[in-house]
Amino acid sequence: MKLNNIDFNKLKYLSVLAEEQSLKKASELVGVTNSAMHQSIKKLEKEIGDTLFFRSGNAYIATDACKQILSFYHEFEIHFNNYLENKEDGDISGIIKVGLPINFSKTVFNKVLQNFFDHHPHISFHVKTGKSQDLCNRVLEFDLDLAFIDERSIQKLSDKLHVTNSFKEELQLSCSKDFFNSHLRSKKLSLSDQPHIAYSESFGLLKSWYEKNRLKFKAPETIHIVDNLETIKQYVSDGFGVAVLPMNAINQNSSLRVVKKDSRGVVNNILMIQNLDYIPSVPVKKLLEFI
Numbered sequence: 601m602k603l604n605n606i607d608f609n610k611l612k613y614l615s616v617l618a619e620e621q622s623l624k625k626a627s628e629l630v631g632v633t634n635s636a637m638h639q640s641i642k643k644l645e646k647e648i649g650d651t652l653f654f655r656s657g658n659a660y661i662a663t664d665a666c667k668q669i670l671s672f673y674h675e676f677e678i679h680f681n682n683y684l685e686n687k688e689d690g691d692i693s694g695i696i697k698v699g700l701p702i703n704f705s706k707t708v709f710n711k712v713l714q715n716f717f718d719h720h721p722h723i724s725f726h727v728k729t730g731k732s733q734d735l736c737n738r739v740l741e742f743d744l745d746l747a748f749i750d751e752r753s754i755q756k757l758s759d760k761l762h763v764t765n766s767f768k769e770e771l772q773l774s775c776s777k778d779f780f781n782s783h784l785r786s787k788k789l790s791l792s793d794q795p796h797i798a799y800s801e802s803f804g805l806l807k808s809w810y811e812k813n814r815l816k817f818k819a820p821e822t823i824h825i826v827d828n829l830e831t832i833k834q835y836v837s838d839g840f841g842v843a844v845l846p847m848n849a850i851n852q853n854s855s856l857r858v859v860k861k862d863s864r865g866v867v868n869n870i871l872m873i874q875n876l877d878y879i880p881s882v883p884v885k886k887l888l889e890f891i
Contacts, residue, residue, distance in 0.1 A: 609640070609878070610640050610644045611644075611673045613637055613640050617641065617660055618660075618662040632876065650666075692883060692886060693722035694882065695883070696723060696745050723883045732750050736754065739875050740758060740760060747872070751871050762874045770867055771865055772865045773863065791815070791859065792817065794820065796820045796841050798823060798825055803817070809865075813863050813864055824840060833849055842859055847865065
């Protein structure tokens, strides 16, 4: 087996499992499922041609072959970290291919990028925006170094992905100020009788907001289905009805407001994903440290 065929992610898993001796604890520490950790170690054993662990009850005990590999890996890790520490951050250059949900790229990540550029002016980004499932597929196909996805929009994540929680965003039911004054201030019609704008026919976010605020949701007579955040914001601004929007988007538009000032928002987790078999470049490592 040649060095250029070694996946350093697997060596990292090997190191953590040898130290923890528990598949569950090791998996939690590196942010992967038990199954993904187990498969990774088994694949490494097959590639190297040696048994790396033996079992003693639930404990994973490193074999002599495993200890020898880890001695080389830890020495390399020390030298590589010393190199990175001695290298000026501003000298690091490269391109990071990142995938973003459309709404997240407009409201949150722009601020993150600006702060990152201030520290790393020679690192540039190739940004792909799209639906979360498409971004997952691109990460699995190595078209992207990493991606950020909406947790709510994915039913099941592949066990070939490394997943970490990165950001939380609050979403609130909102409308234009003019719409509020003409339709909601008098309270002649209930909120559920107003036109609604939804991201999908399942009304997922709308239902979540109603449930969060202990209100009964019934499908309104007038409903607009739009799967693009920018278009939904425009619909709301133009007075077509109410919709669930990120608080960042509401605060940035002076014509918008929340429907109920004391309402409880829906919290959406933004997950960061990478392919388990992906070896991060130095620019990507710097972004991960920054985030």
